[in-house]
Amino acid sequence: MTLDETAPPPTEEPLLDLNLLKDIGQKALVDALNSVNGAKTLVLDASLAGPLGLVIEVSLLKHHGVDKMFWLEPGPLTSTTPNVVYLCRPMIKYVKIIAEQIKRHAREAQKHTYTLLLVPRISTLVTRILEEEGVLGDVRISSYNLQFIPIADDVVSLENDNAFKELWVDGDETVIYDSAQALHSLQKLYGSFPRIVGKGDHAARLATLLTKHLPSDSSTPDALQAESEKIDSLIVLDRRVDMITPLLTQLTYEGLTDELIGIKNSHVELPVSLLTPPPPIGTATPSATPAAAASTSLKKVEPKKKHHLTTTTDPLFAELRDLNFSSVGKRLNRGRHQAKTVAQLRDFVGKLGGLQTEHQSLRLHTGLSELLVPMTHTEQFNKTLEIQQNLLASYEITAQISAIEDLIAQGADLSTVVRLLCLASITCGGVKLKALENLKREILQAYGYNYLPLLLSLASPSLAVLLPNPLPAASPASLAAAKYPFVPLRKALRLLIDDSPEAIDEVENDISFVYSGWAPISVRLVQCVAQKGGVLSNPAEREKAAAASADGTAQHSPIKAQAHPIAGWRGFEDVVATIPGETVDIVQTGGALTAPVASLLRPMQKPTTTVVFFLGGCTYTEIAALRWVGRQNRGRKFLIATTGIVNGNSIIESISGVARSAGSKDAAI
């Protein structure tokens, strides 16, 4: 009954020890807290709670003098401790709340010592606003430099939810600067990136900051001068380079969970019954009701609880997270006899009882997929997928537009509709003006006129994902330049894989498995740099041909191609040039000029890591696809770094400014 027998063994250790980052984050916070003597009340910006929870435990905070914790919310603050420590991002709204609370304390003659810890650094803006509010003198301002947080053993994230909106809607480039700082810290830890390759205007800006402005820091240790031995390059992609990927519905297990239930800072809210072990068999078994009925009632009645999706305590999740959802049931089913449907499986597992973690995690994932299955069976969901696939294939565009209109009529989610509409605009090079205005009008009427700014933002030159075709004559030149060469790109990068779904079930033979037949452009671009063969044809297929005896298990075939050294965009310059945005290829000389040549010729004997940074966020599917790419070659691992995890909904919501209401109110991290 052992579960891990058939699991693909996570044999190769990740090359970089990411726990180091966690330790640094933890220590920095502890130091910041210890700088304030005595018991303190911690007031926390809610958007930081998630990221902080990944770095530090509440018990540790208590250990360092944190007496009580509150959310940073408008309204009075009752503190019994002499010290009040505010921990927040330097956002104006937070500072105003803080100023208000301090003024209130002053009126009520409460005496506290205030410390403001800003994440990730001190801001002049904050000082100025505190000054304008007249409380600057009462607050000691310091910083807590929280940078990359490891959210998986190969993914680090800044966990900044608003990065996309700030960059492409507000034009606020703070994220680029913070990212450059964070990447710079990585360089300090692991040595400098020998080569920086990138695509996109903001990516270029980031590369410039990283190479020109930061290293002249005179206090940097010599380690930084040295080229990294563990990292062979940094690939920077800004989200604008590939807007299609987040607009599509993610079809991997983790991606779909994010789409349909929502994963926030690696936590997903699940019904409590899924998270607690079932009652022992001896007691009455109330689960006699049919599974379907049970699951619907679960959704409505049961209280929910946050669960941390992590592979460290849940090895099964490591196996499942990147699978196409269609294969998840099969995997959960593997080795089980009678259990055919997930419902039957659930009963089967329930009978096993027991408290072992394997069973618990099997139970959890069975339950979770059971929650997802009905959602994937709705007409709307399938219609959405159909429209997406047709648009990607440029099939009967007019019909797709009217299908989107139907979805509006049926009252589908705003984000679903807007995602499809943007997808249509990008793939077709714009929507016919009349149809577009009609659709916009439909949206405004159905969801409210207050969404007009959202539509305007999407059409603005910086984003340009919702455009009329042809463009009006008066539109700025930048709009025309931002037009996405979708059709040629689809061919050049082999984006649309004509595979029957059955074939995908059998073997994950291309990164396109994450969207059941569509390869994310961003990951193809990474392949253009780090696995050139994979762009043109399937390494997996070749591999299959070579090792004819590839059996069903996920055993790695012994002959795996050796990863080639990084040589920039070579071979794909023309394709890459057609994509709007600057192209970056910088060789960072580690002192000597011979370095680039050496690195080009360096035989790839030593295993190396390629860092892929997504400026503006990445999706779970992209992570899954990159992991797949990493598995195809020997000698190269990917470290995925991102400003945060996004999906189409979160992007649309952040732009429209109407966030999904944060559920829990408890001030626990």
Next chain:
Amino acid sequence: MSAAERPSSRWQIMQDGKTFYKRQQLYSIPGKLPHLSDYIVAGCRHGGPIALMRDHTKLVALGRTTSAMTRAQIQVYSPAGDGLLLFSWDQGKIIRFGWTADERLAILNEEGTYRLYDLQGDYQQHSLGNEAGEMGVIDARIHDNGLVALTGSLTLLEVKGWEGSRPLTLASAGLSQPPSSWAIIPPDLNISRHVEVLLSVDSTIFSVDNLECIDQRLSQGPFTHVSPSPNGKSLALLTFAGTLLVVSSDFQRTLAEYKTAEVAGAVGPVNQVEWCGIDAILVTWDNLVVVVGPFGDTLEYSYSGPTFAVTEPDGVRIIGPDVCDLIQKVPSCSTSIFRPGSTSASAILYDAWESFSQRSPKADENIRSIRPELATAVDECIEAAGQEWEPYWQRRLLNAAKFGRGFLDLHNPTDFINMGQTLKVLNAVRFYEIGVPLTYLQYIHASPSHLITRLTARNMHLLALRISTYLSIKPDAVLKHWASAKIMRSRPTATGSGADADLGGDEDVCKLIVDKFEQLGGADVSYAEIAKRAWDVGRRGLATKLLDHEPRASDQVPLLLSMQEDRLALVKAVDSGDTDLVYHVLLHLHKRLPLGSFFRLIEDGGSQLAPASKLLQVYAREQNREMLRDFFYSDDRRVESAVLSLEEAAGILDPASKIAAVRAAQKFFSEDKDRAFESKMMDESARLLAFQQQLEKEADGKIVFFGLSVNDTIRTCLVNGMAKRADKVKSDFKVPDKRFWFVKMQALISSSDFESLDTFSRSKRSPIGYEPFVRYLVDAGHPKEAIPYIARCDSPKRADLYVDCGEWRSAGKECKERGDKNKLEMIRGRCPNSLIARELDQILASMK
């Protein structure tokens, strides 16, 4: 030279017979210092200078004094007795002065103002704040990285660091009168890492930090002296009766007790109680200095006049009328070599080398006898060399070590080389003209770069540069200081020289500095800081020239701002990518410039300043909407103005003003000919709001309509039985049939108005078909109501729809009618119980 007496000849032995102390004369300074007892003195650690101020409580014999005695004056002398600095004090009465870790003199006056003087006489001024100013400061203690002041209201204020941070009030000790004496334990010596204040009150001691005040419940007090040891672990307390108590700093144990009154030859009151190392205490009288060991053993030293003692990490420095001495415990490595009769390996090694240099065969014999311990003996000789003051003995000990090394197969020479280098540096700075009597331990303790800074602070750039080159330290710090000093020196004379002469001067000085930097490899020196210095002394031209050489934009910006090079500052800030820097410039300019020219500056910047413009919008949107409105308006940005107006509308509750805001947005859109669509939409929006107002009136304000979307308005009308109004919305806003049908259907289902639903479904041919009716009814939990609609759906879907409604039999019939056996078998496979299964089987059978 060989006749030179061995170092041990100057050692004194404690009564216990084990510990040796030595008094090393550092400098002979007869007549260089004034009579110390007339002065208040503060000494700087690590062989630093002393500062003197006339003590006005003491009488002065007329005639001996100089004329300037009437005004407060501070004199600073090097340990070698050279005057380093002399300045007069024109502020309020000085309460206390002391030295910071970076050898600056901190002077605090009774008004709570403190200044930090460097050795060139330049100062920065900070204040303890209003409260301290009003109450007055009556006393203070200054440590390396901050100070604690006692105000007139007997509260304690702590200042951390020397950047002028706001003082923190420490816990109240509830004093009614000033303590008889007090001291602080600096934060870096405390377990809590926060400063601790010890107040001698009545017979006890209060220890105070920022959280609490603890009465330590002593009974021997009050105390005249409270002195914490250099490591902060013990305290020396001197009672009025002259009893010296040594206690651990947590007051748990009394370590020693000693009656100073019994010291023969002690005249008058005790001047100072200082620590010598961590286990001995130095008590000084006017002509006498007594070292009290851990077990009450004493050593006496007499001086010809009043002395001043400065505790060092490894001993205590005594400045007397004629000499500057260092009293310290003899380190174990020295004892082991030079102690009379020592038979340690290192002593024998040293002996062997002496024999060798006298060509005596004893050398070989000696070396053989210590073969196994030779390596340690060599190390010990190297270490002992570091402890010797005389180069003669340093050289001898190093020679001995070198001799011993020759007999070793493998020995890491790093220590040997480092010691040689270090001693060379130390001997250089100990030279009386330099006057930094640094011991080896202090040098290691404070780091070589600290020494370099100290030398540059004395304007000894050449020596500093040579030392840093010798030790392979980057010369940046020296160069920077040198350049600043250069600029200060070449201050243009206020009168005379014309503009041309000035310019030429700028060119020369700039070239001089840049050339020197490039020549000496000071690539990392910040030109901005030097340029700042030039700007500070009023040399704008020079500052601009120097700034051109600064590679880091972030360093250029603040100076450019103060030079009012606004546009350049903004461009550089944007280039740096540091948004905070951009904000810094923007906020600064917003404050300084008239709004119009501020906007013009940003607008004229074009795409280069676009990020700055965006940041300004982000800031203004939250904090200063009025300004943002003006900004958009002045730049004719209609769309942005409209969006801003809409954002405001979203926050307005009052219906009339909300409609007005939407109308305003519409007007903005209408002014842009490409925004006809948006304008139309806003017109609709305003109309809808007006209509909703009317609807609310009709519903007597019981139903909320205002602010809903078109769909929701229709829905709300229907749910509340206002079907006619719903139709009016449909026609007024040209809602397409399909959408209207969905909305109406859902509304009727949600209010369980199945009758109206039926009527509605028959009102005309459904534009959305009838399948949605079934699906929505089933989803809403009304499968029974859904059944009638199934018959109106497309026939191929009916069977599945029946199943969804739980009508297995009808599903079976449907299949039979269509002759769809496969479907029926599929349905059979899904059926929930045997009863239905049997029925379905029957139908299946009948189809054969």
